[in-house]
Amino acid sequence: MVGVKVGILYSRIRKDEKLLLSELRDRGHEVTKIDVRKHQFSLDGTTAPVEGLDIVVDRCLSTSRSLYATQFLDAYGVTVVNGPETADVCADKAKNSLALAKAGVPTPKTDVTFTKESAMQSIEKFGYPCVLKPVVGSWGRLMAKIDSESAAEAILEHKATLGHYEHKVFYIQEFVEKPGRDIRVLATDGEPVAAMVRSSDHWLTNAAKGATVEPFELDDRALELVEKASAAVGGGLLGVDLMETGVVSDDKSEASQTESGVDYTVHEVNHTVEFKALNDAVGDDVDVPGKVVDWLESKAAESADKEAEVSA
Amino acid sequence: MTEAECVECGGDVALSDDLETGEIIDCGTCGAELEVIDVNPPVLDRAPELEEDWGE
Numbered sequence: 001m002v003g004v005k006v007g008i009l010y011s012r013i014r015k016d017e018k019l020l021l022s023e024l025r026d027r028g029h030e031v032t033k034i035d036v037r038k039h040q041f042s043l044d045g046t047t048a049p050v051e052g053l054d055i056v057v058d059r060c061l062s063t064s065r066s067l068y069a070t071q072f073l074d075a076y077g078v079t080v081v082n083g084p085e086t087a088d089v090c091a092d093k094a095k096n097s098l099a100l101a102k103a104g105v106p107t108p109k110t111d112v113t114f115t116k117e118s119a120m121q122s123i124e125k126f127g128y129p130c131v132l133k134p135v136v137g138s139w140g141r142l143m144a145k146i147d148s149e150s151a152a153e154a155i156l157e158h159k160a161t162l163g164h165y166e167h168k169v170f171y172i173q174e175f176v177e178k179p180g181r182d183i184r185v186l187a188t189d190g191e192p193v194a195a196m197v198r199s200s201d202h203w204l205t206n207a208a209k210g211a212t213v214e215p216f217e218l219d220d221r222a223l224e225l226v227e228k229a230s231a232a233v234g235g236g237l238l239g240v241d242l243m244e245t246g247v248v249s250d251d252k253s254e255a256s257q258t259e260s261g262v263d264y265t266v267h268e269v270n271h272t273v274e275f276k277a278l279n280d281a282v283g284d285d286v287d288v289p290g291k292v293v294d295w296l297e298s299k300a301a302e303s304a305d306k307e308a309e310v311s312a
Numbered sequence: 313m314t315e316a317e318c319v320e321c322g323g324d325v326a327l328s329d330d331l332e333t334g335e336i337i338d339c340g341t342c343g344a345e346l347e348v349i350d351v352n353p354p355v356l357d358r359a360p361e362l363e364e365d366w367g368e
Binding site for chain 2 (some may be wrong): 010011012013014017018021022033035061062063064134136137138139141142164208239270271272273274
């Protein structure tokens with residue numbers, strides 16, 4: 001594909017962004033790095049150099065910056081991936097859970113409550129252990145596995161007293177007995193680029209928490225769920241997280257059963273997905289940044305076609 | 313491979329050839345996290361502290 005003018009929104013260049021930058025430049029694309037900390041986003045325009053870009057990729061490390069910057073760029077008519085609607089759903093665990101449930105994607109049972117008292121009622125309903133998560137957060141931070149009533153009371157008290165207002169939105173979830181690992185799938189509009197399992201002795205299996213990673217072959221059921229989960233949040237370059245939930249019960253359709261008898265629950269979809277651990281896990285078997293850039297090129301071409309239609 | 317001065321301890325920090333503005337590197341002497349402010353010539357500053365909304 002001929003040179004595409006690509007903007008990268010960022011406030012920190014991680015190894016993920018370096019992989020992306022390197023692939024884009026190797027293919028002869030013109031890359032403009034946009035540090036969102038240095039710019040103003042006004043109602044009628046921005047100091048950010050987005051003029052003339054074919055596509056902008058949101059790689060903001062900060063969720064709040066990602067949410068606002070993508071909204072403003074979208075308002076200026078700039079093609080931005082992932083789009084603001086996807087960012088909005090994925091950035092908030094409650095919205096994420098609602099979108100998955102609405103699309104019929106199996107996801108852990110979840111309650112949202114606004115007071116300690118109602119949170120305790122939910123916790124008692126789920127039983128011990130259950131999980132308390134911040135609605136906005138990543139890398140396994142501030143996640144609590146609650147093993148007892150006294151632990152629940154202490155955590156809720158701390159959150160209600162010390163936390164930002166978002167911590168007073170209690171997001172409570174059933175504890176899923178996963179086999180010491182979960183699955184991360186990097187997907188572009190529902191099409192998997194690569195997948196890995198993240199294993200740990202700890203209940204949190206985030207790569208950022210030091211889980212070990214290995215490549216993973218997706219079966220038909222997992223492929224189906226990745227596609228549905230991606231569509232549920234509006235599509236894009238996404239990290240879909242699944243947990244294995246054991247043998248499929250008899251009342252489920254044949255289509256949902258896998259050869260191994262394992263089914264899945266999708267606990268999260270991430271919109272500024274990191275892929276360095278996945279890239280290391282799959283090694284030379286999959287060109288992860290290459291496939292991501294293939295997809296970006298196709299999105300840029302799609303956007304150019306739409307513009308041509310409008311101006312015709 | 314070039315070098316720059318750590319703003320925390322004054323030690324020399326080795327820089328890779330594919331250095332990028334916005335990248336974070338660790339000072340090998342004091343362990344400080346440093347942000348690359350510019351690459352030509354290389355300029356380093358203390359990296360921002362981790363914020364609650366950072367992640368993916």
